[in-house]
Amino acid sequence: MIKTTPAAGTSHPPEKSHANKIVHLDRPPSQPQEVVFIRDAPGLGDLVSCLGAIQGYRLAHRAARILVVAPDPILTALEHHPDVDELVSRREDAPPGCHAILLSNPCPASHYEAAADQIRQSRVELFAAAAGVQPEIPQLYITQKEADWGEQWVAEHGGWPCVALVLRTSSRWRDYEHPRGLAELLRDTHGRNVVTIDHEQSLPTFPATQGLTIRQQMAILHHADLVVTPDTGWLHVAGALGVPTFGIFGSMDPDFRMVYDVPSMVYVGECPLRRQYCNYAVCCPKEQIQPCLSEQPSRMAASIDRMLASLLRKPREAAIRLESAPGSPGIFVEPISVPRETVYVQAGGGIGDIITTMFGIGCVNPTWLQLNDYRNEYPNARVIAVLTSHASNTQELLALDERIDAVLTYPWYPPGHPDERSWQTLTEAVPLECEGEFRAEDYEIRLSQMEQEVADQVLELEPIVVHPFAGLDARSCRSRHGAASWPEHRWAELINLITKSGWAVIVLGRTEWGLNGPRAFRQDSIEGLDYDEPSLFNFVNLISLRLATYLSRHCAGFIGQHSSMLAAAWTNAVPNVFVYPTIWGEGDEKSLAKDGGTTGTWAINEPWVRFFEGAPDALAAVTPEEAIDQLRAAIRS
Numbered sequence: 300m301i302k303t304t305p306a307a308g309t310s311h312p313p314e315k316s317h318a319n320k321i322v323h324l325d326r327p328p329s330q331p332q333e334v335v336f337i338r339d340a341p342g343l344g345d346l347v348s349c350l351g352a353i354q355g356y357r358l359a360h361r362a363a364r365i366l367v368v369a370p371d372p373i374l375t376a377l378e379h380h381p382d383v384d385e386l387v388s389r390r391e392d393a394p395p396g397c398h399a400i401l402l403s404n405p406c407p408a409s410h411y412e413a414a415a416d417q418i419r420q421s422r423v424e425l426f427a428a429a430a431g432v433q434p435e436i437p438q439l440y441i442t443q444k445e446a447d448w449g450e451q452w453v454a455e456h457g458g459w460p461c462v463a464l465v466l467r468t469s470s471r472w473r474d475y476e477h478p479r480g481l482a483e484l485l486r487d488t489h490g491r492n493v494v495t496i497d498h499e500q501s502l503p504t505f506p507a508t509q510g511l512t513i514r515q516q517m518a519i520l521h522h523a524d525l526v527v528t529p530d531t532g533w534l535h536v537a538g539a540l541g542v543p544t545f546g547i548f549g550s551m552d553p554d555f556r557m558v559y560d561v562p563s564m565v566y567v568g569e570c571p572l573r574r575q576y577c578n579y580a581v582c583c584p585k586e587q588i589q590p591c592l593s594e595q596p597s598r599m600a601a602s603i604d605r606m607l608a609s610l611l612r613k614p615r616e617a618a619i620r621l622e623s624a625p626g627s628p629g630i631f632v633e634p635i636s637v638p639r640e641t642v643y644v645q646a647g648g649g650i651g652d653i654i655t656t657m658f659g660i661g662c663v664n665p666t667w668l669q670l671n672d673y674r675n676e677y678p679n680a681r682v683i684a685v686l687t688s689h690a691s692n693t694q695e696l697l698a699l700d701e702r703i704d705a706v707l708t709y710p711w712y713p714p715g716h717p718d719e720r721s722w723q724t725l726t727e728a729v730p731l732e733c734e735g736e737f738r739a740e741d742y743e744i745r746l747s748q749m750e751q752e753v754a755d756q757v758l759e760l761e762p763i764v765v766h767p768f769a770g771l772d773a774r775s776c777r778s779r780h781g782a783a784s785w786p787e788h789r790w791a792e793l794i795n796l797i798t799k800s801g802w803a804v805i806v807l808g809r810t811e812w813g814l815n816g817p818r819a820f821r822q823d824s825i826e827g828l829d830y831d832e833p834s835l836f837n838f839v840n841l842i843s844l845r846l847a848t849y850l851s852r853h854c855a856g857f858i859g860q861h862s863s864m865l866a867a868a869w870t871n872a873v874p875n876v877f878v879y880p881t882i883w884g885e886g887d888e889k890s891l892a893k894d895g896g897t898t899g900t901w902a903i904n905e906p907w908v909r910f911f912e913g914a915p916d917a918l919a920a921v922t923p924e925e926a927i928d929q930l931r932a933a934i935r936s
Contacts, residue, residue: 333397335366336430339390340403342469343373343513343532347539349402350377350437351423352430356400357382359432366393375513376536379440400430418578421555436560439539441518449518456506457492460611462603463520463537464505465528466497472585473530474592475547478502481527481596481603489604494519496526496533525607529592530556538563543610545603549591552576563679564606567704568594597748602701606678640680643728644670647687647711648898649770651866653696654848655898658742658870666731668739670702673731683728687711690770692809695844699745743849750846757836757850760803763930764851764868765794766859767825768808768839771883784860784880785918791827793858793923794835800927803834805854807847807864856930861891861899861910869902874933876926879912906936 334356338349346369353365366385367377374386387393407429408422427434441449453461462485466478475481478495482505485491495507496516508516517536520526526537527545530553537544538559546557546565552575553565567575568591572582581589644666646656659668670682684703686693687710694706709722746754767790797804806825828835838847851857851867857875859865868875879891891900891912902908909929911921 333364333366333394334360335368335387335393335397335399336402337368337390337399338402339368339370340406341370341373343376344535345403345406345408345422345532346373346376347437347439347532347535348408348422349426350380350382350439350539351434352400352402352427352432353380354382354435354437355427355432356430358435364397366397368393372513373532376439376517378514379442380438381440402426402429412579418552418555418576421558423558436558437535437539438541439517439536441514441521441540445514445518446521448515449520449522452515452519453494453522456494459492460524460607461492461494461522462607463494463496463523463526463528463542465526465531465533466495466501468529468531470585471587472581472583472589473549473551474588475529476588476593477596481600484596484600485603489600491604491607494523496520496528524610525603527603535559537561543606545606547592547599549589550575550577550579550581552578562606562610564602565704566599566602568592595747598699598701598745601745605674605701609675609678640677641683641728642680642731643683643685643707644731645685645687647685649688649711650690650693650844650863652896652898653686653688653693654863654866655870657696659739660870660898660901668742670731671740671742672738674702681705681728682731683707685709685722687722692844696744696848698843698845699747701745744845744852746846746849750843750849753842754846754849754853757803757805758853760834761855762803762805762834762836762850763797763856763858764805764807764854764864765790765797766807766851766857766862766864769860769862771862784915785878785921787825788827789919789921789923791825793926794825795827795829795832796923797858797927798829798832798834802855803836805836805850806839807842807850807859808839856934858926858930861895866898869908872905872907874907874930874936876909876911876929876933878918878921879910880915880918881912882914907933909933 336349336353336356338346349367353367356363357365364384365382366387367374367383368387368390369377371388374388377383377386393399408425411420411425412418423437424434453459464478464482464485467474479502482493482495482502486493486505493505495502495505496519497507497509499509500507508519511519517540520533520537520542521540523537523542525543525545526533527547528534528537529547530549530551534544534546534556538557538561541559541561543562544557544559546553546563548556548565548567549570553567557563557565570577570591572590574582575591583589646653646667657667674680674682681704682702683705684697684700685707686697688708689711694708697703697706707722710718712719712721767785767787769784794804794806806828825839828837830837838850847864848867851864852871852873854868854873857865857868857873859875859877861877861879865875865877879895881889883889891903891910895903903910909932911918911926
């Protein structure tokens with residue numbers, strides 16, 4: 300008969316007011332002769348997490364004989380573990396008279412998570428607390444024979460660099476929706492050998508582990524350069540084996556899942572409801588994949604490849620043979636400790652100011668340009684981009700940037716305002732300080748696959764980008780307070796003349812900015828354009844800010860207002876002509892030199908820049924022919 304010590308208060312979840320307290324089991328005798336850990340419930344990941352308690356117990360009771368009860372076949376994962384003396388698959392097979400620690404039915408971790416308003420502890424910590432010991436990082440072991448077999452298997456199935464991709468979890472709501480697309484990108488675009496970890500051959504053109512035992516799959520993971528996995532048991536197996544891990548998460552907080560001392564990176568899909576982390580209270584039936592795990596794989600594949608490239612520059616330490624555990628020969632992969640730090644880069648002002656900062660123009664410390672080198676050096680760091688702006692769509696610029704883990708948007712306040720940096724209270728991140736330490740590299744806006752195809756097609760025509768709109772009302776072609784800049788009919792004449800001169804033209808801009816902004820309820824095109832002209836591409840209100848920025852940076856020439864897309868053109872020295880009004884309202888006189896701002900004036904003396912500055916009457920007198928002549932002069936320069 301096994302003597303069990305029930306968990307205190309585990310007949311029902313603790314009250315909500317105690318939601319963040321751990322449910323403890325009563326401690327066993329101070330020096331027990333024999334103890335059995337009972338985790339006879341399905342779940343490979345939970346069984347591995349229990350090792351944190353088992354290893355901690357061994358440190359506290361070195362003379363005790365430790366048994367583990369767990370179901371087949373997941374029980375085999377614990378074979379050859381030096382802290383486990385015996386494995387049994389049924390409670391009744393455990394020796395009579397030993398002390399039992401129950402880690403299932405009831406499960407202390409499940410009780411805590413069911414009652415907690417917010418999960419703040421990992422299951423490794425919860426299981427250890429239930430056993431009354433300090434948690435240890437779980438470790439798994441394989442024998443030398445198993446390691447040799449795994450090496451041969453990988454060599455015969457594509458070799459290295461090898462990415463082991465876990466295709467599914469035990470619960471549909473934690474699955475990633477596009478594993479095939481991710482596998483194909485890693486193999487076909489990035490040139491990596493992809494081995495799929497699954498119980499069936501669901502991707503026929505990839506090596507797969509269907510039909511193999513848990514021990515055999517552990518041996519294969521041991522020889523993978525990187526394991527890519529959603530939130531499932533293989534994530535814990537890889538971490539406990541010391542294999543670098545890339546975790547794919549949605550509703551669950553990865554900080555309480557990826558607790559292993561290995562190089563790691565996480566990809567958290569964006570929640571359309573802004574509810575992360577909702578943990579188990581997901582927004583769709585659990586038989587369905589959640590929206591936060593439905594993103595296309597292009598950005599994720601780029602992040603995986605960057606992490607793998609960094610790991611290949613710094614090979615893992617060789618396996619160390621253990622001889623201190625008689626009867627349990629095996630090898631343990633020595634983990635590499637890489638600190639996980641959260642840092643931020645910041646840009647603020649209008650969209651043009653943010654674009655200028657991102658491309659390193661006028662920056663004293665060009666940290667944005669050093670992000671590539673920083674991420675290569677610290678692939679498991681978490682980077683937050685802080686955008687302080689009066690514009691509502693700035694986050695579009697970074698939506699596909701694999702260097703950025705999260706974007707924090709916050710209102711812009713002028714320098715010296717008491718709330719100028721109040722956003723810092725929302726994050727515990729530290730500023731990225733890497734001046735002189737990391738290499739600055741050229742930066743480019745990341746586009747989706749569809750956006751890149753559109754850009755490639757239209758840029759083959761070497762088009763002229765025309766941007767007649769502006770966020771500031773006085774600079775736009777549709778000022779609500781009367782024409783201050785070039786009026787709309789002039790822009791229509793200009794665009795039609797450019798197309799008739801043999802150039803292709805892209806018209807960019809947004810005519811709406813929320814329901815109450817200066818562009819609200821505007822039309823979505825310039826009146827008077829010849830839309831039958833095949834070389835005219837009207838993209839007004841049709842494309843993202845990132846694609847508009849990309850086109851403005853790579854066109855043959857640019858004509859527009861003194862606004863955001865002009866700033867984009869300047870970052871790549873695109874020949875350009877712009878208009879700057881000097882009267883913004885009744886009696887409100889401005890000048891470009893005095894009021895244009897640092898990011899709006901740094902290039903005005905460059906030979907590839909031309910502009911018209913003046914009062915409304917003077918600007919209205921400028922003909923489209925003059926503007927085109929100035930653009931030709933800028934291109935020739």
